[in-house]
Amino acid sequence: MTNLTPSPLPLWKHRPRRKRAPPLLFGTRGPGSLYRRLKSLGLLATRDRAAALAFLFADYPDPFPLAERIELIARFVAATNAIRCYHTQAELFVVADALLRMGRRPGLTVVEAGVAKAASSAKLSLVVSRLGGTLHLFDSFRGIPHNGEKLTRLDGSPVEFFKGAFTGRVPTVTQNLQRFGCPRCCVLHKGLFEETLPAFEPGAGRFIDLALLDVDLLSSTRTCLTHLFPKLRLGGAIFTQDGHIREVVELLGSARFWIDEVGVVSPPRIEGLGKRKLLKIVRES
Numbered sequence: 322m323t324n325l326t327p328s329p330l331p332l333w334k335h336r337p338r339r340k341r342a343p344p345l346l347f348g349t350r351g352p353g354s355l356y357r358r359l360k361s362l363g364l365l366a367t368r369d370r371a372a373a374l375a376f377l378f379a380d381y382p383d384p385f386p387l388a389e390r391i392e393l394i395a396r397f398v399a400a401t402n403a404i405r406c407y408h409t410q411a412e413l414f415v416v417a418d419a420l421l422r423m424g425r426r427p428g429l430t431v432v433e434a435g436v437a438k439a440a441s442s443a444k445l446s447l448v449v450s451r452l453g454g455t456l457h458l459f460d461s462f463r464g465i466p467h468n469g470e471k472l473t474r475l476d477g478s479p480v481e482f483f484k485g486a487f488t489g490r491v492p493t494v495t496q497n498l499q500r501f502g503c504p505r506c507c508v509l510h511k512g513l514f515e516e517t518l519p520a521f522e523p524g525a526g527r528f529i530d531l532a533l534l535d536v537d538l539l540s541s542t543r544t545c546l547t548h549l550f551p552k553l554r555l556g557g558a559i560f561t562q563d564g565h566i567r568e569v570v571e572l573l574g575s576a577r578f579w580i581d582e583v584g585v586v587s588p589p590r591i592e593g594l595g596k597r598k599l600l601k602i603v604r605e606s
């Protein structure tokens with residue numbers, strides 16, 4: 322049977338890196354440049370428009386006036402303009418939307434694994450603070466760890482993530498959270514996931530409500546899911562932005578992984594598997 326409901330998960334298309342000449346009119350393309358500010362407005366009006374509109378007009382359990390939604394979008398754009406980021410605005414709108422649909426709840430606990438320079442963390446922190454929750458941020462804060470992984474994207478192109486890539490040191494992350502997010506609701510967990518996640522407890526009698534993973538490596542995805550999924554509450558969700566990596570798709574599609582390594586009775590429902598970059602893993606039982 323074909324599902325006719327369009328997926329809210331954004332589409333993804335790999336674009337090979339080209340050597341780009343600096344723009345003639347605007348100086349540089351980097352964070353803070355005029356080029357980047359115009360580009361992010363352009364993307365908001367085109368690639369990310371559907372997700373932005375869905376967020377603007379969604380029904381949430383807690384009051385969220387239109388003017389405040391527009392302000393939140395403006396703050397997302399401000400973070401994108403100033404910080405090097407590794408996600409699209411649409412991806413963060415989808416995650417924000419899922420969180421806002423959960424609404425305020427005592428001890429709301431959100432986890433992000435893979436922080437880089439805190440562009441996504443700053444945006445997420447604005448939503449988490451609005452709901453009165455806590456955002457736990459996990460990263461080495463030294464970039465991608467040493468690894469020997471040779472991975473493949475869904476379109477067949479090879480990809481490797483080298484040691485030190487995406488480095489965001491604690492002072493930079495803290496400063497970006499202060500300028501563009503809400504540092505009060507954030508807790509930083511510094512170190513390799515292998516070291517920090519096993520010891521993580523959401524709090525007495527608490528569970529994780531939502532987690533966002535953007536960790537690039539197969540081994541890191543495995544570690545995150547093994548330690549986070551058992552702590553996810555029923556009805557909670559884990560999003561991963563690594564659904565464009567074939568080896569990650571194979572891992573998530575493996576019943577053995579879920580049953581033997583994660584320790585669940587049956588594999589969870591995964592939206593977008595093998596089709597989208599941003600995947601949603603839902604805990605239903």
Ligand SMILES: C[S@@+](CC[C@H](N)C(=O)[O-])C[C@H]1O[C@@H](n2cnc3c(N)ncnc32)[C@H](O)[C@@H]1O
Nearest residue numbers: 407408435437441460461464465513514535541
């Ligand atoms: C692509 S970046 C995250 C990008 C960020 N979410 C954004 O959208 O701007 C991936 C991050 O995962 C972290 N990472 C990957 N594997 C890790 C591991 N095993 N332990 C700790 N950090 C890890 C890296 O340090 C890096 O900051």
